Amino acid sequence: MSPNNLLTVSHSPHVFGSESVQKIMYRVLLAMVPAFAVSLIFFGVGALIVTGVAVVSCLVFEYLIARFLLKVKPTLWDGSAAVTGVLLAFNVPSNLPVWMIVVGSLVAIGIAKMSFGGLGKNPFNPALAGRIFLLVSFPVQMTSWPKAVESRFAYLDATTGATPLGIMKEGLKNGQPMVDLLKDIPDYGQMFLGNMSGSLGEISALALLLGGLYLLIKKVITWHIPVSILSTVVLFTGLMWLINPDKFADPLFHLLAGGVILGAIFMATDMVTSPMTPVGQIIFGVGIGLITCLIRLFGAYPEGVSFAILIMNAFVPLIDKYVKPKRFGEVVKHG
Amino acid sequence: MRTFPKGGVHPPGLKIASGSAISLLSLPEIACIHLSQHLGAPAQPVVAKGDAVKVGQLIAEVSGFVSANIHSPVSGIIQKIEPAPDASGYAKPAIFIEVSGDEWLESIDRTPVLAKPNGITGDEIIAKVKEMGIVGLGGATFPSHVKISVPKGKKADILIINGVECEPYLTSDHRLMLEKGEEILTGIQLLMRALGVERAVIGIERNKPDAIRHLAGLAAGYPGITVCALKVKYPQGGEKQLIKAITGREVPSLGLPIEVGAVVHNVGTAFAVYEAVLKNKPLFERVVTVTGKNLAHTANFQVRIGTPVIQLIDAVGGLPGNAAKVINGGPMMGKALPMLGVPVTKGTSGILIMSDQESARKQSMNCIRCSRCSSACPMGLEPYLLMSLGEAKRWEDMESEHTLDCMECGSCSYTCPSHRPLLDYIRIGKSNVNRIIRARK
Amino acid sequence: MNTIVITxxxxxxxxxLSGVILFLIAQKFKVFEDPRIDDVEGILPGANCGGCGFPGCRGFADACVKAESLDLMFCPVGGNDGMVKVAEALGRVAATKDPTVAVVRCAGSPDHRRRTNRYDSAMTCEIASGLYSGDTACSFGCLGLGDCTVVCTFDAIHMNPVTLLPEVDDAKCTSCGACVKACPKMIIELRKKNKKDRKIYVSCINMDKGASAKKACSVACIGCKACLKACEYDAITIENFLAYIDPVKCKLCRKCVEVCPTDSIQEINFPPRKKADVEVAVTETQANKTIMEGF
Known part of the structure; x- marks a missing residue:
């Protein structure tokens, strides 16, 4: 018998599943590898520097805050800080200066995560909170997007251009006809592969979908949130497109451009900040889809996924309070 | 393939002992028989120190509506009647019998001939089941005579026999189904007659194909009895889950199976009913699986009640060096024993020996709200929420979150990636909610 | 310029406008509260410990104002002085109570009490006691997981890492009773506070027969009645093989401590005795007695 020959006594159950937080986080990291690879291909050095800095600074802040401010044992290797780092990097342009990334990481880890008590306690997605902080603080740097391929060997000196969403927003505002605008943006095949300007992780729908498929198979996420977000976006933009194809872009464009797929698969599905029940998750996803479309089509910003997710994050406690799983033996009564 | 729809987990089966035929375990030197080894009021002793008793003789009788008779499992002299620690570590009243020889009451039919239930009436069956101290052998040890007496105004239309044995490791019911098929089916006939139902279904998970084949073959000769193969999923052996899986009926929250016209009995109970009614044999022995990954060999013993657990372990070669836990029951719902001197009771279905590596708890982390616990909960509860309410001692809120629906199957704790002790807190919540409800009355 | 003026x-x-609306609404929804509640709350210590049995200090203040008399009202933290002030504020008479202090009635440190198993579940006494009797042979003793320390608002009770038992800091303890309620084994008792924090009490609540109690823990009370015979003040009772010293009747003479064969009676904060000098011990006892009687 182990220690001091004493029997161990504990409450049941006495066996446990093999799942752990680490495994989940490492799976998420693995699922982000294809998207990261694509950004290396299109943005090269910049993508490497930005991602590296974001991950390292998130880990360092997590360690320092846990150790010296909260005075708890740092749980660095649960992988959650690394996930936040990669997601933050995925949400910024690849030519962002190092110090800004560090500031973003500090906001993400320090304010959005640790100040609420660390992993599992944060109401808002930390990476998105960091991203939004950067966006409103440094709007110029956060919206100067390096051109894909051309800026492969450049970092701060990358040549920049507008994202497809930016081109669309600006053009429609200036009254350019839709036909001309569609010529200015890459064709949909290239957009699907990721050959366009944008945040470094959001560009390739293909790579993101691959990662999403892996997460679905490994049961890290369920289909409810991604599917409800994407189908809401398709339905809403499709409806507007049918009403007025000259004023509104087609739904496929809205799917492929911007961060909606990244958001739907990797950001909105963050377990900590999404509802617990499948029905709640669908409500959450539909909300994100709607807010995203409203911002994109009628708002001042060309892109609205991160705002949409953060806004819906705030509704999660409410959704969880009112959307409960159906209990066994709740309604049905037989004679 | 049928199963229950909501929740559930798939722990590895590990039915190591399923190939070991039931063997007799030698008698203990001193048998310790607790007076409370069934659900309900403890039995009242009817013997005194120094009395000589035979195997099968009544030594303690029912007190109250929910209670059960206890019969001597051995022959010998009553040594003393005083408290002895049970599986909880607390001392509870028990009768100690010093064993000498193995002299059975003459009334017990010890021949292996299969008896037939000719002309016996339902009431006679119920009376016999009560007299012979039969309790549910699946683990809950609810006195069987109460369960087969259908309350006024209610009607049962189906008898479900639980041969699921969804707990990993345990094989006692499996062996019983293979070796005592005819007896079990006859026992089912008796139960059907007592309940006045025409239909009985034996639910068996398909990880026991031999038992399904065997019983289905035999059942052809027993009108009204069928075998239903079920998909493997824990906790299918839960009464409500099994009824749902087989009939599709959902027992209302906090209700009893009879409210949907169903009564569930374990295969072991069916066998005990057969022996009690047709062989006049009280419940004083049962099949106990002794198993574990690190044991030299595993076994299914036919054990007299009151035999100390240590004797069962010694019979399979003693505790292995890395043994850390000895569990009375299966790994999901069994009770870890604080000492090995405690006796086998009517509810002991298995003795499981586990090493630290298999069973130690891991460091608990923050909840990451992954919702695996709520999707695993077969009762549709939200364990993560119940635990945080439990930590905050918000018992009233736990009540309104239906913590009393919890059947403590352990699926939530099993599935939690943060290794949180969900069920520990839900349990304490349940006992506090029950206390509050009692105080209200 | 124009813009500034308009702004x-x-x-x-x-x-x-907002101010007026706010004022009107505040008037409309004004809840009348007896101003004395605020006065009383001001006098109370404000620890919100719940030791009085009411939810927080304001709850107690409210109850005091509404109550017919203050006989059943007592704030253990403020003590008699506090209650006198409350009574003055309300123009009533306060009930006085002897000050008490929490006492841990278990001395089963690992040296005395054999561990018989290892506990491995959620580390709270409540959950452990819901599972089984505990990780020692004594099913009555302290579980050592510190539920009492968690509930203490006054930082007055701490686990001793060596004995694995809680220890009460007499100076900080306000006898609010939170630990008494938190202990699932009901080991902690509020006992009368004596001069110089002196204490004599049976540090055991094992109600098993002497032999099994002794087997479980070497400092268990075995119910031998030696103390009962030694006590001159009729302060000791024995029930279920367990002695209890009535704190009101006890004169702190320490005779019971001398005769206890298992050292299960504690004497705390007394001057050291002179070895084997019975005469001196007796005079000292006499002296103590006089002090106590004069008190």
Whole structure:
């Protein structure tokens, strides 16, 4: 018998599943590898520097805050800080200066995560909170997007251009006809592969979908949130497109451009900040889809996924309070 | 393939002992028989120190509506009647019998001939089941005579026999189904007659194909009895889950199976009913699986009640060096024993020996709200929420979150990636909610 | 210039309008509260410990104002002085109570009490006691997981890492009773506070027969009645093989401590005895007695 020959006594159950937080986080990291690879291909050095800095600074802040401010044992290797780092990097342009990334990481880890008590306690997605902080603080740097391929060997000196969403927003505002605008943006095949300007992780729908498929198979996420977000976006933009194809872009464009797929698969599905029940998750996803479309089509910003997710994050406690799983033996009564 | 729809987990089966035929375990030197080894009021002793008793003789009788008779499992002299620690570590009243020889009451039919239930009436069956101290052998040890007496105004239309044995490791019911098929089916006939139902279904998970084949073959000769193969999923052996899986009926929250016209009995109970009614044999022995990954060999013993657990372990070669836990029951719902001197009771279905590596708890982390616990909960509860309410001692809120629906199957704790002790807190919540409800009355 | 003027005017109008509306609404929904509740709450210590049995200090203040008399009202933290002030504020008479202090009635440190198993579940006494009797042979003793320390608002009770038992800091303890309620084994008792924090009590609550109690723990009370015979003040009772010293009747003579064969009676904060000098011990006892009687 182990220690001091004493029997161990504990409450049941006495066996446990093999799942752990680490495994989940490492799976998420693995699922982000294809998207990261694509950004290396299109943005090269910049993508490497930005991602590296974001991950390292998130880990360092997590360690320092846990150790010296909260005075708890740092749980660095649960992988959650690394996930936040990669997601933050995925949400910024690849030519962002190092110090800004560090500031973003500090906001993400320090304010959005640790100040609420660390992993599992944060109401808002930390990476998105960091991203939004950067966006409103440094709007110029956060919206100067390096051109894909051309800026492969450049970092701060990358040549920049507008994202497809930016081109669309600006053009429609200036009254350019839709036909001309569609010529200015890459064709949909290239957009699907990721050959366009944008945040470094959001560009390739293909790579993101691959990662999403892996997460679905490994049961890290369920289909409810991604599917409800994407189908809401398709339905809403499709409806507007049918009403007025000259004023509104087609739904496929809205799917492929911007961060909606990244958001739907990797950001909105963050377990900590999404509802617990499948029905709640669908409500959450539909909300994100709607807010995203409203911002994109009628708002001042060309892109609205991160705002949409953060806004819906705030509704999660409410959704969880009112959307409960159906209990066994709740309604049905037989004679 | 049928199963229950909501929740559930798939722990590895590990039915190591399923190939070991039931063997007799030698008698203990001193048998310790607790007076409370069934659900309900403890039995009242009817013997005194120094009395000589035979195997099968009544030594303690029912007190109250929910209670059960206890019969001597051995022959010998009553040594003393005083408290002895049970599986909880607390001392509870028990009768100690010093064993000498193995002299059975003459009334017990010890021949292996299969008896037939000719002309016996339902009431006679119920009376016999009560007299012979039969309790549910699946683990809950609810006195069987109460369960087969259908309350006024209610009607049962189906008898479900639980041969699921969804707990990993345990094989006692499996062996019983293979070796005592005819007896079990006859026992089912008796139960059907007592309940006045025409239909009985034996639910068996398909990880026991031999038992399904065997019983289905035999059942052809027993009108009204069928075998239903079920998909493997824990906790299918839960009464409500099994009824749902087989009939599709959902027992209302906090209700009893009879409210949907169903009564569930374990295969072991069916066998005990057969022996009690047709062989006049009280419940004083049962099949106990002794198993574990690190044991030299595993076994299914036919054990007299009151035999100390240590004797069962010694019979399979003693505790292995890395043994850390000895569990009375299966790994999901069994009770870890604080000492090995405690006796086998009517509810002991298995003795499981586990090493630290298999069973130690891991460091608990923050909840990451992954919702695996709520999707695993077969009762549709939200364990993560119940635990945080439990930590905050918000018992009233736990009540309104239906913590009393919890059947403590352990699926939530099993599935939690943060290794949180969900069920520990839900349990304490349940006992506090029950206390509050009692105080209200 | 024009813009500034318009801004100032419009903001002032909006501001004063809002102010008026707020004032009207505040008047409309005003809840009348007896001002004495605020007075009483001001006197109370404000620890919100719940030791009085009411939810927080304001709850107690409210109850005091509404109650017919203060006989059943007592704030253990403020003590008699506090209650006198409360009574003055309300123009009533306060009930006085002897000050008490929490006492841990278990001395089963690992040296005395054999561990018989290892506990491995959620580390709270409540959950452990819901599972089984505990990780020692004594099913009555302290579980050592510190539920009492968690509930203490006054930082007055701490686990001793060596004995694995809680220890009460007499100076900080306000006898609010939170630990008494938290202990699932009901080991902690509020006992009368004596001069110089002196204490004599049976540090055991094992109600098993002497032999099994002794087997479980070497400092268990075995119910031998030696103390009962030694006590001159009729302060000791024995029930279920367990001695209990009535704190009110006890004169702190320490005779019971001398005769206890298992050292299960504690004497705390007494001057050291002179070895084997019975005469001196007796005079000292006499002296103590006089002190106590004069007190």
């Amino acid at each position: 100032i005017i419009s903001l002032s109008v909006i501001g004063s």
